[in-house]
Amino acid sequence: MAGNTNLAYRRLCRKFGAELTTTEMVSSQALHFNDEKSLGYLEKGHEELPVAAQIFGAKPEILASAAQKVAAKGFHILDLNVGCPVPKITGCGGGSALLREPELAADCIQAMVEAVDIPVTIKIRAGWDDADKCAPSFSARMAEVGAMAVTVHGRTREQKYQGHADLDLIRRVAEAVDIPVIGNGDVTDIASAQAMADTGVDGIAIGRGALGQPWIFRDLHAYFRGEELPPSPTLEQRAQLLLELGIGVAELYGEHRGMRIMRRLASDFFRGLPGAPKMRQASNRLESLADLEQLASGIRRPGGTDPGLPSPDASLPSPGRAPSSAG
Numbered sequence: 001m002a003g004n005t006n007l008a009y010r011r012l013c014r015k016f017g018a019e020l021t022t023t024e025m026v027s028s029q030a031l032h033f034n035d036e037k038s039l040g041y042l043e044k045g046h047e048e049l050p051v052a053a054q055i056f057g058a059k060p061e062i063l064a065s066a067a068q069k070v071a072a073k074g075f076h077i078l079d080l081n082v083g084c085p086v087p088k089i090t091g092c093g094g095g096s097a098l099l100r101e102p103e104l105a106a107d108c109i110q111a112m113v114e115a116v117d118i119p120v121t122i123k124i125r126a127g128w129d130d131a132d133k134c135a136p137s138f139s140a141r142m143a144e145v146g147a148m149a150v151t152v153h154g155r156t157r158e159q160k161y162q163g164h165a166d167l168d169l170i171r172r173v174a175e176a177v178d179i180p181v182i183g184n185g186d187v188t189d190i191a192s193a194q195a196m197a198d199t200g201v202d203g204i205a206i207g208r209g210a211l212g213q214p215w216i217f218r219d220l221h222a223y224f225r226g227e228e229l230p231p232s233p234t235l236e237q238r239a240q241l242l243l244e245l246g247i248g249v250a251e252l253y254g255e256h257r258g259m260r261i262m263r264r265l266a267s268d269f270f271r272g273l274p275g276a277p278k279m280r281q282a283s284n285r286l287e288s289l290a291d292l293e294q295l296a297s298g299i300r301r302p303g304g305t306d307p308g309l310p311s312p313d314a315s316l317p318s319p320g321r322a323p324s325s326a327g
């Protein structure tokens, strides 16, 4: 997820059992021209086995050139973004705009497949709008030209992030193709993960549901293996995770830029805590790791010293028990 799933965040997710991690989408055009900032998104960790890099664009030759840069960096999988609804991306024909151009999308996939030895996959949406939920036929066409797996976000481009992911549509994609299908959209807890698994998909992709609760992967592993759910993280553990993330982000981008990135990422860690609005305000002013340490103290002692608040080691809801969704 753009702006969120940098290497430091992905490391937290791996630690809790995420089995495949993906960079945020990177512009194929920028990679083609060796743009430093974009190349910086192609950082991967030694523990990311396997890790995918996701690129966007709509020009087969440029995508092929970017694909080679991704492969040269040692990524195991190359993913094409055909889901992004943002006008800046669709206006240039990329992201979800390709859903309306299946033959151009097929040319893009084919060019990427021919350019590299690693598997090429695709991430799509249900379709452009309600009148054109093309995901099953679109996925079948992409498989024909060499896509090795498809991730389906069950919303249309028109929905952006409103409404719900269409699980029935995801089921139809799983029925329509022989390649692995990864279901995506609104998985934030055990009930929603089970509903996604019931569609017959081969895997589940979690986006927003992992923000502020990277342990969701650990809990879902336990659930699907039929094991007892691990205890929920304590407030102390949650504070430590926030600090670990902040230190990792500062190592990647330097303290100044890193803390600006943490302004957004930190707020997810306060979800459900007493005093969360105040902590969110404070996170918007993050300048240094010392400020982050102070924020983490707020997690350890949510709501300050007010009587009647949870003690510092009080447990938080786990994905198995938390009924509400992220954000």
Ligand SMILES: Cc1cc2nc3c(=O)[nH]c(=O)nc-3n(C[C@H](O)[C@H](O)[C@H](O)COP(=O)(O)O)c2cc1C
Pocket (backbone or CB within 6 Å): 001, 002, 003, 004, 023, 024, 025, 054, 081, 083, 123, 153, 184, 185, 186, 187, 205, 206, 207, 208, 209
């Ligand atoms: C802030 C934000 C950034 C995102 N960036 C990307 C991206 O770079 N590539 C991508 O495939 N999807 C991206 N997405 C979409 C998510 O991967 C996912 O498909 C969508 O949020 C639905 O799944 P979820 O309910 O698990 O979050 C982004 C979503 C959000 C909210």
